[in-house]
Amino acid sequence: MTQQSARCPELSLVLLMVLLLVGACGQGPDADPEHGHESNAHEGKPVARGSHRGRLLEQSGFAVELAIAESDRPPAYQAWLYRNGEALPADRGEVTVNLMRLGGIREQHVLEPMVDGSLMATSIVGEPHSFDVEVIAVIEGTSLRWTYESHEGRTRIDAAIASEAGIKVGPAGPGVIADQHEVQGLLTLVEDSETRLAARYAGQVRRVNAQVGDHVDEGAVLAEIDSNTSLKSYPVMATIGGVVMARHTTPGDFASEGEILFEIADLRTLWVDLHLFGADSEHIGVGSAVVVTRLADGATSETTVERILPGMATASQSTVARAILINADGGWRPGAAVKARITVAQKKVAMMVPLAALQSFRDWDVVFIRVGDSYEVRPVELGERDATHVEVLSGLAPADAVVITQSYLIKADIEKSGASHDH
DSSP states (O other): OOHHHHHOHHHHHHHHHHHHHHHHHTOOTTSOTTSSSOBOTTTOSOOOBOTTSSEEEEETTEEEEEEEEOSSSSOEEEEEEEETTEEEOGGGEEEEEEEEETTTEEEEEEEEEOTTSOEEESSOOOSSOOEEEEEEEEETTEEEEEEEEEOOSEEEOOHHHHHHTTOEEEEOEEEEEEEEEEEEEEEEEOTTSEEEEEOSSOEEEEEEOOOTTOEEOTTOEEEEEEETTTSSEEEEEOSSOEEEEEEOOOTTOEEOTTOEEEEEEOOSEEEEEEEEOTTHHHHOOTTOEEEEEETTTOOEEEEEEEEEEEEEOTTTOOEEEEEEEEOTTSOOOTTOEEEEEEEEEEEEEEEEEEGGGOEEETTEEEEEEEETTEEEEEEOEEEEEOSSEEEEEESOOTTOEEEEESHHHHHHHHHHHTOOOOO
16 A cells, blocks of 8 residues: 555545446456345345335245334344244244355244244344344244345455555453543743853853753853953853854853853753643643654653642643643753653453544444455444543454554445445
């Protein structure tokens, strides 16, 4: 996948659609022409429907109308029996529905006669309603069997096409969800890290050896001045190592006694003042973990809140939390604005997935799992989330291979295929 398409979801989607179209052109005669639609494996015909809008399965003069009832109860199989097109009482037969879900997961649903003339299973048909179906019935002593596919929220993408589109999977597993707050901040000099160098005696500046931005060591000679008092020259030396922040003199200038000539600051450490508003100031305290992000290039630095300043920032009327920032690369500049993520608390969770895995499908929050070259929707119940991950309370097994990048491509391909919901 090119670097450009990795940055642009629209290009990735176009790429996937083109690759799928090319792949479809090479399918053989056994390829599923419906690509995710429900189909009758034996007949290859449109699905016949009964008077209750269920799937009508016919054989040897008998029929079973099968549906998933869910309007006023959890989803469960319901069936009606027929002989030569005439309805039969429910006690004239037996119906069992065997399901094979993606990944070889088997389910069995045994239907029992009901007073309304139908047969109903007590077991729930969990979402998604996507499986290979086997219906076994005995009606008035005649044994009957049907098989068909009923796939919902499922698609197939060849491994090479998925790789080219940047689709990757990873296991759902335990981790830590952090209660985090995004705030703005400002870099400032640490107290006692700045010094001003002044002329000890009045005189003419003979030589200047430092420019603004120069790194100087403690004891370095920054200028020489001819003293009017002793008629001898004396050096102006750096009292700390650091960076020349300002220079207020040039060769030939007359320097008065006590006049400030240079300003030097040690920038190896800086304060980062974090501005807290509203409830943030109540939750964030000394010791809270902080990740500071440099706006210029996205570089980050980890630190902790060292103190909460007693006053309020005058301009913003915010509470200021202060942390030390190690400026090892010299890329952090005093006066620069930064953004920061402060972690207030952390919670261990049994299962979580990246936020990038999460999509919406119908009225569900979902992720997609991969089995072989097949991808299928998994409705999930979600818990807490942070900036990168979300807790999964139910809907996934630890062994599931979850799509963690380009999950929207899977959703788009499933929606393109128009896979139906067979009720």
